[in-house]
Amino acid sequence: MKLAVVPGDGIGKEVIPVALAVLDAFGLDIEKVPLEIGYGKWERTGSALTDEDMSVIKECDCVLFGAITTPPDPNYKSVLMRLRKELDLYANIRPFAPLANVKLPCNKKVFDFVIVRENTEGMYSGIEELHENVAYTTRVISRKGSERIAENACSIAKKRKKHITVVHKANVLKSDSFFRDICTGVARRNGISYNEMLVDAMAYDLVLRPEKYDVLVTTNLFGDILSDVAAAISGGLGLCPSANIGNRHALFEPIHGSAPDIAGRGIANPIASILSVRMMLQWMGLETEAQVLGNAVDSVIQKGIVSPDMGGSYSTIEVGNAIAAKVINVP
Numbered sequence: 001m002k003l004a005v006v007p008g009d010g011i012g013k014e015v016i017p018v019a020l021a022v023l024d025a026f027g028l029d030i031e032k033v034p035l036e037i038g039y040g041k042w043e044r045t046g047s048a049l050t051d052e053d054m055s056v057i058k059e060c061d062c063v064l065f066g067a068i069t070t071p072p073d074p075n076y077k078s079v080l081m082r083l084r085k086e087l088d089l090y091a092n093i094r095p096f097a098p099l100a101n102v103k104l105p106c107n108k109k110v111f112d113f114v115i116v117r118e119n120t121e122g123m124y125s126g127i128e129e130l131h132e133n134v135a136y137t138t139r140v141i142s143r144k145g146s147e148r149i150a151e152n153a154c155s156i157a158k159k160r161k162k163h164i165t166v167v168h169k170a171n172v173l174k175s176d177s178f179f180r181d182i183c184t185g186v187a188r189r190n191g192i193s194y195n196e197m198l199v200d201a202m203a204y205d206l207v208l209r210p211e212k213y214d215v216l217v218t219t220n221l222f223g224d225i226l227s228d229v230a231a232a233i234s235g236g237l238g239l240c241p242s243a244n245i246g247n248r249h250a251l252f253e254p255i256h257g258s259a260p261d262i263a264g265r266g267i268a269n270p271i272a273s274i275l276s277v278r279m280m281l282q283w284m285g286l287e288t289e290a291q292v293l294g295n296a297v298d299s300v301i302q303k304g305i306v307s308p309d310m311g312g313s314y315s316t317i318e319v320g321n322a323i324a325a326k327v328i329n330v331p
């Protein structure tokens with residue numbers, strides 16, 4: 001197994017080495033390929049991600065990715081969007097369930113749902129025009145893109161409650177009634193029950209009644225926004241992992257960005273990145289290791305070894321070391 005490691009910028013440079021140290025504690029046979037990609041590289045060289053970086057990444061099976069700060073250049077094209085497109089990572093999988101002993105902002109303590117977000121088209125199609133007095137972005141919803149994300153959601157639902165919620169804005173957008181009809185058709189074909197939600201109502205209900213939901217499938221921008229709502233009710237961005245899955249490659253990253261406001265202080269919460277490693281272990285079929293890692297994270301949180309965003313006083317490295325020690329000490 002060959003793993004490209006891209007810490008990126010800001011707190012990505014702090015949390016990814018810690019997550020990697022936790023992975024190393026398992027002693028698995030994984031070849032790591034470190035890559036400098038991002039804002040720092042753009043400042044130095046004028047390019048955040050070169051074609052050569054891209055071919056190195058394509059030779060790897062998967063990527064562990066931190067976060068990239070967006071350079072202040074109107075012509076800059078998002079690195080993450082390019083990676084998702086060129087590696088065809090069409091499914092963005094984001095699980096949300098409160099971890100043991102984590103203080104939540106609302107009184108809902110029990111929920112467990114997954115957001116399955118289409119990751120290569122929609123509002124992030126990259127088809128844009130900027131004129132002097134008007135700007136356009138083309139929202140692309142294709143049959144192929146909608147079918148495969150709906151299939152992905154159904155395959156996740158088959159292992160869970162056999163139900164999906166299709167989230168859209170079909171009352172206003174024709175492209176979304178197209179998306180909705182394809183998703184519901186795929187659900188019927190798979191014997192999966194479904195309901196529909198308008199995205200605005202979904203955002204509202206997710207805060208009030210998250211326990212009602214199991215697998216949500218939606219388009220790119222809606223999934224992006226709903227994920228932050230879901231992260232807030234789950235205890236914060238520092239805790240939430242994600243997987244970008246394609247047929248040949250996969251990329252694992254925390255939901256949060258490069259957090260320039262706290263970068264360089266050694267206080268970033270590494271748990272989102274460590275749980276992204278856990279999703280990577282699951283993708284590799286290493287269920288036992290994934291289980292061990294999940295238990296290690298729970299146990300360290302229960303002991304109160306947490307970073308300031310969770311009310312603790314431990315550093316990024318201290319939290320990571322405590323989790324790695326739990327992994328190493330498993331009998």
Ligand code: ATP
Nearest residue numbers: 068069237238256257258259260261262268269309
């Ligand atoms: P970017 O421009 O890279 O998206 P951002 O600051 O706009 O960065 P996030 O990085 O997602 O967006 O951060 C949003 C807020 O959440 C910030 O106040 C940040 O400090 C906080 N935050 C994000 N990730 C973490 C983390 N791992 N640990 C602690 N706080 C975090």
